[in-house]
Every structure is written in structure tokens, then in C-alpha cells.
Amino acid sequence: MGEIWLIIKREYWTRVRKKTFIIMSFLGPILIVGFIGLTAYLSKGNKNNYEILVFDEGKMFDGVLRNSEKYNLKWSPDDKNYEEAQELFKKDDNLDLLLYLPSNLIKTNSMTAKCLYKTIPSSSAQKHLTSIINEAIELYRVNKNNIKIETYRAIKTRVNLDIIDVENQENKNIQRKGIIGFIFAFFIYFFILMYSVQVMKGVIEEKTSRIIEIIISSVSSFKLMIAKIIGVGLVGFTQFFIWISVISITSIVILNSVIPDIYSSSIQSQGPLTVNSGESAQIIEFLFYQIHWPSMFIFFGIYFIGGYLLYAGMMAAIGAAVDEETDTQQFLVPLTIPMIFALSMISSVIDDPSSTLSFWLSEIPFTSPVIMLVRIAMGIGPSSVEIWEIILSISLLFLTFIFTTWLSSRIYAKGILSFGKKASYKDLLKWMKS
Amino acid sequence: MPVSNIIQIQDIHKSFGKHKALDNVNIKIKKGSIFGLLGPNGAGKTTLIRIINQIIEQDKGTVKIHGELLEKKHVYKIGYLPEERGLYKKMKVGEQAVYLGQLKGLNNKEAKQRVKYWLEKFNIESWWNKRIEDLSKGMAQKVQFITTILHQPELLILDEPFSGLDPANSELIKNEILQLKKEKTTIILSTHNMNSVEEICDEASIINKSKKILDGKIHDLKDKYTNNKWTIVYIGNKMSFTNAVWGGWKLENHDSINEKTHVATIELLDQLKISDFIKGIVNHVEIQEVKKNSPSMQDVFLNVVNNG
Incomplete structure (x- = not known):
């Protein structure tokens, strides 16, 4: 056990201390929040105030049409026609819009x-x-x-339609x-791929630098592989926790400064007759009260562990089978295709989370980490995913990872000592069997 | 089983697919000796070394260390310098040596002390915080040697320890090996460098085409492959020398040092003794020096590998 712990420590510390890790840990989430913020800002439109010339043909809207700072209405002189x-x-550069209200x-x-x-x-x-036009007419x-x-x-x-699950009335608007x-x-x-590839790179590094022979004269190759997978996985978890913390902190800061604005602006813009509660407030209600965040994070953790272990073992085997990183393509492609396929199927799953397709994609271990999280987000219950399906999916994932890790360790043990030739699929098969 | 044997290799067989890497190999290595493991490339030396290091498993046969079957705990008693050297390139010298020492069973404090001791001994204590990739090849070799002996192994396996070293560093490592021998470390030296075998090995075995074909004390090996060749330095003329004794010998080589002095290499055939040969020539030429040509390990090696 002692040497496994030593290797885990080394794998962990050498990675966590790297500049790229530190930069990624803080820059990544800031970029994500920043990107979302930027999209929101851009979609709001970059224009803050509108100067609007109103041509009121019937002369009936003066004093009825609600004026505001943001939408400043100017009345076209009476002697001018349309x-x-x-x-x-x-001619007037200050004017942004011309509103024509026919008589x-x-x-x-x-x-x-x-x-x-x-x-x-x-x-x-x-x-x-x-x-404001509707409001004015109604007021009139x-x-x-x-x-x-x-x-x-x-x-x-003003009616909002909530789409509600009959068995679980709390569970509404699941598509959203x-x-x-x-x-x-x-x-x-992203996390599964990034960290399992790091395992592969670590194996290639040990193989090309030839230190591998010294290490496996002290510990068995199986222990080395497992310890490396655990060490890199812990780095992944560390990064995930940093991301979550940074994202939470930055979003709280941003929300604190933005929410009052959203609320006040939606309240301000309400005239005497409007009764809608404002879209932004609805989004906030949705984010804070309808998404069950603890279960999302717990299942993210479980599926990250399962999915990462499933892929990391195979990545270790690939790393052992090649002499340099450029040779890994032929093995990487078939390994990543199921995950990319899963990503592309998400929209169908959102469309009907309890369909047969959704069921199978969330049970098959190579796609389940991605698909099951979508279904869980849409609520646990008959409308999306049942508890037994989750238990089955997790069990299948963990059983498969044990099997693939065992197979991979056989390839790994042979591969790390085979230098100077590019392994083919035939070689891998031979190593598995021997 | 005699206690003086640290390693006893019995009936080892190992195949990779159809290729037989080791075929019924038996070797005993005495405690505290330096043992040469010789053989051409691809003969099976590295496979044997990997089996002793428990990197791979033999198909058949046993390896005993101190009379016990090889098991996990023995890795702490063995130090291994592979032919293909390697260290983590991005890791610092000190940290890396401590890590490798810990993998061989040292605790952190011990490992640090010993790394410090060795770096100071080699006058390279300033390297502690240098990355391996910033060292020259020879410098990295020194660090590698330190990491191999850090845990004071009872058995040290060195695969081509002198390759890539300049003469000064070669000498340094050679002296350390001899010092370790004095401290009762057993050393297996796998090498193609026959001079170093002759210089420092007590015993050797030669493996060829997966079989052990010869082993024993260096002295005995040379005796076994000795030939009856002599070098004679004399003053006189060549005709008188060659005609003095009729039959029973062969002139292998003849060189002149100056006009009168010559060096002849002869091989005595059949029952002719060197004393009879000298008796025959002593009245014809003036003998300056007579020396027996003993075979080098190089000769022994070439002889057994090419003819065996």
C-alpha cells in the first residue's frame, strides 16, 4: 500500500503544481462565467437608450403612451405629415427609431x-x-x-403554462x-476526456523517458497503473472543486450586482396595467428552486469517477502500446466516438427523456455518464428517469470499468516493455490473451 | 545450499511467443562478488535481469535469494541500473532521488539524508533543485547511479554502467563499484566491455542464444581457453631464430624493434615445451624476454560465442 500512496502523491503533486493547472483552475471558470455573461450582455443589445420620434396620426396618444428614460419619446411637430x-x-442623427401610429x-x-x-x-x-402601445390603447x-x-x-x-409531472408535482418544466x-x-x-488523456500522456512520458523499467523494478506494473489513475483522477476532482468554487463565487458576485438591476428594471418598466412578473425573475426562480443542485453534483461526482475510471484504464493501455504521442490517434478515435455520439444525442434525450433510446444511452457504460446526467437533471421520477435505472446504470458502469481495467492492465504490462515498434490491434489482442 | 550464494538461478525458461529467450539457465552468484553477465546482443541477458528484478516472470524454474524463493519483499534488497537509462525529465534531482529511494523502502527522512550524502560525495550538491532535462547526459548518469544505490542494496544489478561515461566518470563509477564490493555488496555486471570484466569481475558467465554456455572464475575461464602462445624478444637474426628448432612450433608473428632486436610470437604445438624451445635457440640468438600470452576475456568471449 505504501508505494501506491507514494505514486499517487507524486502523480498528484507534480500535476497540481504545474502552471497550466493553476491557470486552468482559475481562468477556466472565469472564462465560462465571462462567456455566459458576455452572451447575455450581447443579447441584451448594446444600445442603452433609444431616442424615438413618434408620429401620432390620430393625435390620440399624447400623454397616454408611457415615456421613460430608456425609451425617450419625442413627438413629431403637428405641422409635419408622415x-x-x-x-x-x-436627418437627425440623435433619433434611433420612428414610431408610426396610424389614426x-x-x-x-x-x-x-x-x-x-x-x-x-x-x-x-x-x-x-x-x-406600451397595447397598454396605451387599453388605458384609452x-x-x-x-x-x-x-x-x-x-x-x-397573463398566464404562464407550467408543464407538470402528475406523479411528482414539484417536477415541472423538465425540458428547460x-x-x-x-x-x-x-x-x-470534458473532464473525463481531459483527465484520462492525462493518464495516457503520463504513461507515454514514463515509457519514452525509460524510467518505467526502474519504477516497475520496485512496484508491480498493475499497482503503478492503478496509482497513476487514482492520482490523476484526484487532480481532476481538485480542479472540479476549484471550478465549482470559483464559478459559485463569481456568479454570486455577478448575480448580486445584476439581479437587483433585473428586478428593478422589470418593475420599473411595469406600467399601471401590466401584471406579468418578468422573465428574469422566472429564470432566477427556476435556477434556485427548480434545479436540485445537490443531486446534480453528487451524480456528477459518481459518473465522473465511473466514466473516468472506465476511460483512464484504456488510455493507460494506449499510452503503453505506443512509443510517442503522435501514434495514439488510431487508438484514440474509436475510444472517443461513443462519447461524442452521446453528446450529439443529448437533444433527442431532452425531447423525450423516458424514451427507449434515452434509456439505452444512459445504461450503456460508454455513453451513460453523459446521457444519465441529462436525464437526472430533468428530474428523478417516471417522467424522466427512475431510481432503479440510475442504480443499474451505475452498476453497469462500475462493473465494466473493472473489466476494462483488468484487460488494460494486461496490455499495459506488456506494452511498457515493448520499445521501438508501433503496436497494432493484433498486438494488443495478443497481449490481452497472454 | 551453501549460504555464501546470494543468488541461485535454477532451470530458468522464458519464451516470448515462439521466441525462446532463456533456455534452462542455471547460475549461482557468491555473496560479495562481482559477477560478469556476458553475451552478445539478444542473448537473453536483459530477460534474465528482468526476471531477477521481478519485472517479468519466468515460465519455468526458480530464482532464490539467500535461499528464499524470490518475492515482493526482495525488491528492497536489489538495486537496478537498466541499460536504457531514464529519469523523470521535468522532476528535480533531489526530489526525484528521494522519490525513487522511497519506492525502494526508505522513509522520507532517510532518503533525504542519503541523497544529500551522495550529492556531496560526488560534489554535485548544487544540483538538488536542477531538473533532469537541464543536466548533460553524463551528469544525469551520475544521478541515476546514486538513485540505484541509495537504499544500500545487497545485490546491485548494473547493465552497461560505463556506457556513455567519459573516462573520468567511468573511473569514478568503477571505484564506487569496488568500494561497494568491499562493503560486501554483490554486483551483477552485464556488459560488452571485456576490459572492465577483467579488471573488476571475480566470476562471469556467458549466455549465448538463450543458453548459458560457460561460467566460472575469470582466472579459470582464461586458463581453460589458454593457448600455448609465447612472446619472445631476442637479439640476432631472424633466420637463426627460425632455424634453431626444427618442428613442433609455429611462427605466428614477427616484428623488428630495431635492426638487431626482434619480437616473435610463437605457438608451441604437440608436446614441445617452452624450456626445450629456449634450449634450442639459446645458442643462436640472445634472449631478452620470454612471456606467455594469456588470453583476454575478449578472446574467451569470441572463442565461445563464435565456436560454441
């Missing part, structure tokens, strides 16, 4: 207003304009019909949860 208003809009807009229920632009307004700006009609605003609010509805599952699946793919 064409002249357009000329004015074109019959207020009379019928399905008229079209027009918005002319120089550069296309963001979708949120488009939404905002639509909502409320007044015209002598209805109290309170009465109107009580009548006005699938997105979280997708993120986890991508991470597990």
Missing part, C-alpha cells in the same frame, strides 16, 4: 403600428414598444368605457431543466 416626419428622422389604430383590435429604424432595435426594445378604452383601473387589473390576465443537464453533460465529457 413623409416629412421621415425626412426629419433621417385607426385605436379603433379596431388588430391594426399594425410601424417602427422605422436606422439600425435594427433589439428584441427587448421591440417588445417594449409593443407593450378603460377610460372611455368608464371602467375603474382596479377592476381592469383584476380582469387582465434539460439545458442544465446539457451543461453538466458537457462538463463531464
Whole structure:
């Protein structure tokens, strides 16, 4: 046991102290959060304030159309017609949009207003304009019909449809949860591949530097292989925990500074008649209350261990079979194809997480780490994945890894002492048998 | 079984697929001796060494160390310097030597002390924090030698320890080997360098085509392959020398040192004795020196490998 521990320690410390590890540990999650933040920022549109020229044909919207700092409305002079208003809009660089409200807009229920632009307004700006026009028309009609605003609010509805599992009523909107599952699946793919390849590289390093013969004159090759796999796996876990911590801290910091904004902006933009709770608040509710994070992390841990052990053993065998890294391609490709296939199947799984396809992909050990996380994210229960399926999948994964590790160790033991020739699949088969 | 044998190799067979690497090899090695393991490339030496190191397992036969069958605990008693040297290139000298020492059963503190001792002894204590990749090949060899003997093995297996070393470092390592012998370390020296075998080995065995074909004390091996060749330095003329004794010998070589002095190498055939030969020539030439040509290990090696 002593020497296994020594090797684990060496494998762990030499990697954790590397500059690339330290950089990856902190830069990786910051990049991820930053990337998500950037996408959100860009999709918000880079325009903060809109100067909008309003051409109100029927002269009915003045004082009714809600004005705000962000969407600053200017009224086209009364003496100008629509064409002249357009000329004015074109000439004035400060104006971003021209809103044309035809005179019959207020009379019928399905008229079209027009918005002319120089550069296309963001979708949120488009939404905002639509909502203030609707609001204005509704307010006009409320007044015209002598209805109290309170009465109107009580009548006005905005319905959200939650898709809910009858057996487990807490479990709703599972498709949306699938997105979280997708993120986890991508991470597990990334971690399994990255760290099992590190095992392979470690084996190649020992083989090409020829220190292998000295090490295996002290410990058996099997112990060396197992210790290396454990040591590198611990590095993976360390990196994962650092990532989770950094991601949590940065997102809390970012959310703290952004959430009040989202809330206040969605509250501010509510006029006297709007009753929708705001999309951002819904996302926050979803992220904080509908995703069961502890089980996501626990199953990520279990499937990372299982998937990593499954692949690391085989990667060690590949490393032992070759003399240099460039020779590994022919063996790596067939090994990574199942994982890439699993990634490509995620959208079908999200579509129907309890289908036969989803079942098999989450039971077969080579794809299960990726697919099962998607199904688990979508909720444990009859609508997505049953407990027994998870237990079976984990058992299959661990049994398979024991078998592949045993096979790999046979290839490994022969491979590390075979120098100067590129092993073929035939050689591997021979080594397995002997 | 006599206690003085540290290693006893009995009926070892090992095949790789159809290729027979070792065929019924028997070797005994006395404690505290330096044992030469000789043989051409591919003869099976490395396979035998790997079996002793428990890197691979024999198909048949036994290896005993101190009379006990070889098992895991014995790796701590063996030090091994493989022919293909290797260290972790990115690891620092000190850290790496301590790690390898610990793998051979030393605790951290012992290992550190001993690495320090050896680095100081070789005057390279400043290398502790250097990476192996920053050392020259010869420097790395020194570090490698230190890591091999750090745990004070009872049995030291050195595969071509002098290859790649400059004469000064060669001498340094040779002296360390002799010093270790004085401290009762048994050493197996696998090499092609016959001079070093003659210089430092007590016994040797020659393996050829997976079989052991010869073993014994160096002295006995040379005697066994001795030939009846003599070198005679004389003053006089060549004709008088060659005609002095009629038959029973052969002139192998004749050189002149100067106009009058010559060196002849002769081989005595049949029953002719050197004293009779000298009696025959003593009245014709003036004898300066008579010396028996004993065979070198090189001769023995070539003789058995080519003719056996």
C-alpha cells in the first residue's frame, strides 16, 4: 500500500503544481462565467437608450403612451405629415427609431403600428414598444368605457403554462431543466476526456523517458497503473472543486450586482396595467428552486469517477502500446466516438427523456455518464428517469470499468516493455490473451 | 545450499511467443562478488535481469535469494541500473532521488539524508533543485547511479554502467563499484566491455542464444581457453631464430624493434615445451624476454560465442 500512496502523491503533486493547472483552475471558470455573461450582455443589445420620434396620426396618444428614460419619446411637430416626419428622422442623427401610429389604430383590435429604424432595435426594445402601445390603447378604452383601473387589473390576465409531472408535482418544466443537464453533460465529457488523456500522456512520458523499467523494478506494473489513475483522477476532482468554487463565487458576485438591476428594471418598466412578473425573475426562480443542485453534483461526482475510471484504464493501455504521442490517434478515435455520439444525442434525450433510446444511452457504460446526467437533471421520477435505472446504470458502469481495467492492465504490462515498434490491434489482442 | 550464494538461478525458461529467450539457465552468484553477465546482443541477458528484478516472470524454474524463493519483499534488497537509462525529465534531482529511494523502502527522512550524502560525495550538491532535462547526459548518469544505490542494496544489478561515461566518470563509477564490493555488496555486471570484466569481475558467465554456455572464475575461464602462445624478444637474426628448432612450433608473428632486436610470437604445438624451445635457440640468438600470452576475456568471449 505504501508505494501506491507514494505514486499517487507524486502523480498528484507534480500535476497540481504545474502552471497550466493553476491557470486552468482559475481562468477556466472565469472564462465560462465571462462567456455566459458576455452572451447575455450581447443579447441584451448594446444600445442603452433609444431616442424615438413618434408620429401620432390620430393625435390620440399624447400623454397616454408611457415615456421613460430608456425609451425617450419625442413627438413629431403637428405641422409635419408622415413623409416629412421621415425626412426629419433621417436627418437627425440623435433619433434611433420612428414610431408610426396610424389614426385607426385605436379603433379596431388588430391594426399594425410601424417602427422605422436606422439600425435594427433589439428584441427587448421591440417588445417594449409593443407593450406600451397595447397598454396605451387599453388605458384609452378603460377610460372611455368608464371602467375603474382596479377592476381592469383584476380582469387582465397573463398566464404562464407550467408543464407538470402528475406523479411528482414539484417536477415541472423538465425540458428547460434539460439545458442544465446539457451543461453538466458537457462538463463531464470534458473532464473525463481531459483527465484520462492525462493518464495516457503520463504513461507515454514514463515509457519514452525509460524510467518505467526502474519504477516497475520496485512496484508491480498493475499497482503503478492503478496509482497513476487514482492520482490523476484526484487532480481532476481538485480542479472540479476549484471550478465549482470559483464559478459559485463569481456568479454570486455577478448575480448580486445584476439581479437587483433585473428586478428593478422589470418593475420599473411595469406600467399601471401590466401584471406579468418578468422573465428574469422566472429564470432566477427556476435556477434556485427548480434545479436540485445537490443531486446534480453528487451524480456528477459518481459518473465522473465511473466514466473516468472506465476511460483512464484504456488510455493507460494506449499510452503503453505506443512509443510517442503522435501514434495514439488510431487508438484514440474509436475510444472517443461513443462519447461524442452521446453528446450529439443529448437533444433527442431532452425531447423525450423516458424514451427507449434515452434509456439505452444512459445504461450503456460508454455513453451513460453523459446521457444519465441529462436525464437526472430533468428530474428523478417516471417522467424522466427512475431510481432503479440510475442504480443499474451505475452498476453497469462500475462493473465494466473493472473489466476494462483488468484487460488494460494486461496490455499495459506488456506494452511498457515493448520499445521501438508501433503496436497494432493484433498486438494488443495478443497481449490481452497472454 | 551453501549460504555464501546470494543468488541461485535454477532451470530458468522464458519464451516470448515462439521466441525462446532463456533456455534452462542455471547460475549461482557468491555473496560479495562481482559477477560478469556476458553475451552478445539478444542473448537473453536483459530477460534474465528482468526476471531477477521481478519485472517479468519466468515460465519455468526458480530464482532464490539467500535461499528464499524470490518475492515482493526482495525488491528492497536489489538495486537496478537498466541499460536504457531514464529519469523523470521535468522532476528535480533531489526530489526525484528521494522519490525513487522511497519506492525502494526508505522513509522520507532517510532518503533525504542519503541523497544529500551522495550529492556531496560526488560534489554535485548544487544540483538538488536542477531538473533532469537541464543536466548533460553524463551528469544525469551520475544521478541515476546514486538513485540505484541509495537504499544500500545487497545485490546491485548494473547493465552497461560505463556506457556513455567519459573516462573520468567511468573511473569514478568503477571505484564506487569496488568500494561497494568491499562493503560486501554483490554486483551483477552485464556488459560488452571485456576490459572492465577483467579488471573488476571475480566470476562471469556467458549466455549465448538463450543458453548459458560457460561460467566460472575469470582466472579459470582464461586458463581453460589458454593457448600455448609465447612472446619472445631476442637479439640476432631472424633466420637463426627460425632455424634453431626444427618442428613442433609455429611462427605466428614477427616484428623488428630495431635492426638487431626482434619480437616473435610463437605457438608451441604437440608436446614441445617452452624450456626445450629456449634450449634450442639459446645458442643462436640472445634472449631478452620470454612471456606467455594469456588470453583476454575478449578472446574467451569470441572463442565461445563464435565456436560454441
